[in-house]
Amino acid sequence: MLLRLAHRFAILLASLAVSSLVVFAFMQVLPGNPARVALGVNASEEAIARMTADYGLDRPLPVQYLDWVGGMLRLDPGIEYVSKAAIGPQIADRLQVTLWLVAVAMVLAVAVAVPVGTWMAVRHRHVDGVALSAVSQVGVAVPAFLAGIALISIFAVRLGWVPSGGWVPPAQDPAEFLRRLALPTLSLALIQGSVLARYVRSAVLDVLREDYLRTARAKGLRPVPALLRHGLRNAAIPVVTVLGLQLATLLIGAVVVEQVFVIPGLGSLLLDSVAERELLTVQTVVMVLVVAVLVVNFVVDALYVVIDPRLRTVSR
DSSP: OHHHHHHHHHHHHHHHHHHHHHHHHHHHTSSSOHHHHHHOTTOOHHHHHHHHHHTTTTSOHHHHHHHHHHHHHTTOOOBOTTTOOBHHHHHHHHHHHHHHHHHHHHHHHHHHHHHHHHHHHHTTTSHHHHHHHHHHHHHHHSOHHHHHHHHIIIIIIISOSSOSSOOOOTTTOHHHHHHHHHHHHHHHHHHHHHHHHHHHHHHHHHHHTSHHHHHHHHTTOOHHHHIIIIIHHHHHHHHHHHHHHHHHHHHHHHHHHHHHTTOOSHHHHHHHHHHTTOHHHHHHHHHHHHHHHHHHHHHHHHHHHHHOGGGGGOOO
16 A cells, blocks of 8 residues: 555655646746846846846746746745745735636535436436436536626626625634635536536446446335445546546636636636736746646545555555
């Protein structure tokens, strides 16, 4: 077990190193000089050269890369070219907003998808199971931003139950925080929950056809207790895989949803930095998102070992 986890952790470190190289290289091939963008089109060549030297943009690329990676490890990636603001504190503030959004949306999606997907599988030959399956299929086809616009139109504009956007920190006003969090998390949870429910349905259907479950029923267990006692653990393995992918999708989907609901999260910082040509901020934010996705994949691999005892005895 420990050997397997150590192997996966080594793969995580290698993936992080390769990803940082790719992100850095991609930013270097973009056209334009950050110093010229920061100083404006009317800046003199002397001023541009001075700023280029001040920010180390004239150093060899390997040196710039190592300096950036070192700053990331120290949680100090540098300062912005235009605003001169420190990048690290901005990312820390925006990241906690995005984490709230993603975490609550994923909890809602799992809380709905697991029972609904299981019910769809158990009742797959009945009207209610078919109806739920059709509804989930529609949910899969709807983009998160479109669901967000529809929710704003219904619950914020017509009914006036909750605000249409904005953000209030939980420590400042918990009640208002929950009111403003409701619609964006719901727009993400509805879509991701529909996708996850389809996979739960498929996994549970496969388990229902297994011999060991039929044996359990032959010994006197009713279908639902037999599934709960013997089937859900095996059905959880493919679901955990999809859950890891859904977390990564939620992180990317939050970029768009934050724009719809005017939420100052990591996605908003990324888009604002792209518009202002703050390439170092863009580079750092993209790397933070990549790190989050890779860490989620590593956690999923670790959960495999916890869920499936057979993997604990694998020697390699």
